[in-house]
Amino acid sequence: MTTFTDGEWHRLHPLTPLLRGGITFVAIVGFLLYNIRDILIDMLFGGRGGEGEPLVWLYESEYFWLAVLALFVGLGLVIVGYYLAWRMNTFRITDEVVEVRSGILFRRNRKGRLDRIQGINIARPFFARLFGAARLEVNVAGQDANIKLDYLASSAADELRREILRLASGTRVAEAQARAEAEIQTDAAGAPIPRSAAVSQLIDQRVSELLAPELDPGLAPPESVVTMNVGRLIGSLLLSGFSVFVLLLVGGIAWGVAATGSYLFLIGVLPALIGTSSFYISRFTRSLRYSIAGTPDGVRIGFGLLSTSNETLPPGRIHSVQVTQPLLWRPAGWWEVKVNRASTSSAKGAAGQANTTILPVGNLDDVRKVLALVLPDLATPDSVSLLERGMLSPGGDDGFTNSPPRARWYLWFSRRRNGFAMLPGAVVLRQGVVWRQLTVVPQARMQSVAVSQGPVFRLLRLASLRVHTVAGPITPSLSAVDSTEAVRFFREVADAAILSSSTDTSHRWRSGEAAV
């Protein structure tokens, strides 16, 4: 058995060139075959079809054999190029870094520190899944800061992820060895696949991999803590803001047709129809097999039906969490949960947006479970009840410091729900009475805190708060807070941020256990 984490250089899956260039290659071959078919028919039956076609013209010209030669040389070069690219693309994993070398003429070397890993994603595009391959992506903080290993054998990718997480977590060798002995035997990428293995066995394996995107039962409980209810998913899509937009559009077109009596308006319908249905379908298929589960090395979130992605976020990599409820979802009691992360994964999340939605839709119970996973420090009964009040309470005296009555000039409806609260280890901001919204920022992750006041707020003795986190869909801020309360918040949060970042060890999240 080959382990990838021995600090030596390894190669990727031998099918990598095919998978990377796969679809274009198949398309070109298909095109050629289609055209050659005409020529073959010509040759066999002596007919004269397709006069103007370039290939036919070429076939009849005197340069034909030269062209064939050029084609084969070109094809050969491409194949050699892909082969060389695969040969030259090597990676290694040491105790400190993940390193990838690639490129034939322009060499590229990328190194990521293990204690800076923000997430590890295993993506399996449909085409690659057919071949039992997967793309492993190690995300470190920053834009375009992904270290991609595409492609690896599916099981090898799972094992590699486990090993990288183990190294990154800071647990020491004893535990690792105990685990290594319990490892399942796996085909490593680059290792020759045993020829003796029966074909049926291989097919069985592929089929089971295809049917169970939640691979690697050794690492996580096989079942997700939240199961996606199909009815709820469809309902949430139909009740989304996008649907309202579509309805308005349809109404507008219908009105246009009725008012003018001309069907000119219908011209725009077809592309719009294609666009909207592809939106719904992609969103639906992404979220249908949604799963979330806690592992010792972080939260694991899976998406996708045909092409799947499965990402592990180690502890302490979530920079803020936001629970929101659009107005239309309120009767059903559904919520959406988003996070801010320091890295951007190339794999898409629920709706083709950046991979920041960690619960596309769920009821209160689902939200509770997801929050317990992503904010394990806030799983105490006190904190949980405060968070739930933050989501559901109509406002008032409920543990949050809300905006004073004079803020109603600025916040007409939501004054009583517009407030903040401090929990051990986190800051909670609550906003909105129509679109309810609750933001939690772990103190150990906040970058800085600001309080500001403009002339209007000065007259009203109000101020705005802002907690700075890494960029993402969430901007944790609160406006129209009583100015003395705002200054108090500023002081407390500034102190708390220092305290929690000095005691934070989540960059080596299990280094504490290692001492045992």
Next chain:
Amino acid sequence: MSEHLDLPEIAWRRVSPRYIVVDMVGGLIFGLFVVGAGSVVAYFTGLSWLWFVVAAIAVVFVVTLALTPRRVRAIGYQLRDDDVLFRRGILYQRFVAVPYGRMQLVDINRGPLARALGLSELKFVTAAAATGVVIPGLAEADAEELRDRLVALAESRRAGL
């Protein structure tokens, strides 16, 4: 009954008064450029209402320039044990606290005029783009000393992101 935000217990360190000159000259050049461009457009198009717009812009610039000394005096910073406090603004006030351990890098910038007056600008960068702490108008030696100290402090308090 208006009431400014304040942290009364902090003894703020202020930036060099020479920075007023830098800020004013910069503002003046920009103002002259905008007003000049506006005037040219107004002159050649012959639209009389454009002159009112230009005049309004000019008034805004004059007021801004007149307030520059107060604005510069309102900039303050303080290095506490574990974080940097920063404030600026009179009409629009802003206070920021950045823990040392969160600093990713410290920039020193010098414009041509500031360099002639021996001033530097210190910029703190954290993982959040919105932090936006820039201390202008520091004496060059101070800025470099401050940078080295901040980098050392950040190193000793380094944590995960």
